[in-house]
Amino acid sequence: MSLSDIHARIAQSASRAGREAQDVALIAVSKVQPNARTESVLKEGHRVFGENTVQEAAGKWPQFRETYNHIDLHLIGPLQTNKARQAMQLAQAIHTLDRPKLAKTIARLAQELGQCPDLFVQVNTGEEPQKAGVLPRDADAFIADARALDLPIKGLMCIPPVSEEPALHFALLAKIAERNDLKGLSMGMSSDFETAIALGATHVRVGSAIFGDRVYE
Ligand SMILES: *Cc1c(COP(=O)(O)O)cnc(C)c1O
Numbered sequence: 001m002s003l004s005d006i007h008a009r010i011a012q013s014a015s016r017a018g019r020e021a022q023d024v025a026l027i028a029v030s031k032v033q034p035n036a037r038t039e040s041v042l043k044e045g046h047r048v049f050g051e052n053t054v055q056e057a058a059g060k061w062p063q064f065r066e067t068y069n070h071i072d073l074h075l076i077g078p079l080q081t082n083k084a085r086q087a088m089q090l091a092q093a094i095h096t097l098d099r100p101k102l103a104k105t106i107a108r109l110a111q112e113l114g115q116c117p118d119l120f121v122q123v124n125t126g127e128e129p130q131k132a133g134v135l136p137r138d139a140d141a142f143i144a145d146a147r148a149l150d151l152p153i154k155g156l157m158c159i160p161p162v163s164e165e166p167a168l169h170f171a172l173l174a175k176i177a178e179r180n181d182l183k184g185l186s187m188g189m190s191s192d193f194e195t196a197i198a199l200g201a202t203h204v205r206v207g208s209a210i211f212g213d214r215v216y217e
Helices: 003-016 035-043 054-067 081-090 101-115 135-146 166-179 193-198
Strands: 025-029 047-053 071-074 094-098 118-122 153-158 184-186 203-206
Touching: 003 025, 003 193, 025 135, 035 054, 047 054, 047 094, 054 071, 054 081, 071 081, 071 203, 081 153, 094 101, 094 153, 101 135, 118 184, 135 166, 153 166, 166 184, 184 203, 193 203
Parallel strands: 025 047, 025 203, 047 071, 071 094, 094 118, 118 153, 153 184
Antiparallel strands: none
């Protein structure tokens, strides 16, 4: 599907929800995609991208930045503490703040570097044991602690369980954000971004619908 098709679908879902399309950022998730595909999306003028790992991001985005200005890079995968510094130097946003140790490390590095990416707290809305994220019942306290560390918390992020109705999870995330006075909602992927927009998503993370299927080798 073309980038303009995705933009049209975003505009349509936003309008149906009485929202402005410009209030929904499209993060083009370029993880695992061949650089040629990513570059063609850059050539179309798109600048907001998402990567899952620091290693992959570090392997391609510094080079792309030599050619293309104003790239807005979002890290959307689990972040190890020992990769936090590199992540903060590469990315404008980290969507996976999910534990106190990582919050403390980022706070210390923010002091040292004099900068900090926008942060989203990942919430494990499905309470899946294998999935990262703070549990819904722990979210309020976690957000308060992160704010006490002066971290720039912009919103919340979730990845609904594959076999469940995503709308329930998006609604839960929106509820937690609202009671914590957070505006950002990073939710919705290729298969469900329109549902996410209906429920308030401000950042949709769309990979395969833009780039085609990921080919893992
Ligand atoms: C890979 C990934 C996406 C994009 O998934 P698609 O189904 O290809 O749109 C979105 N969010 C996260 C956290 C991902 O890891």
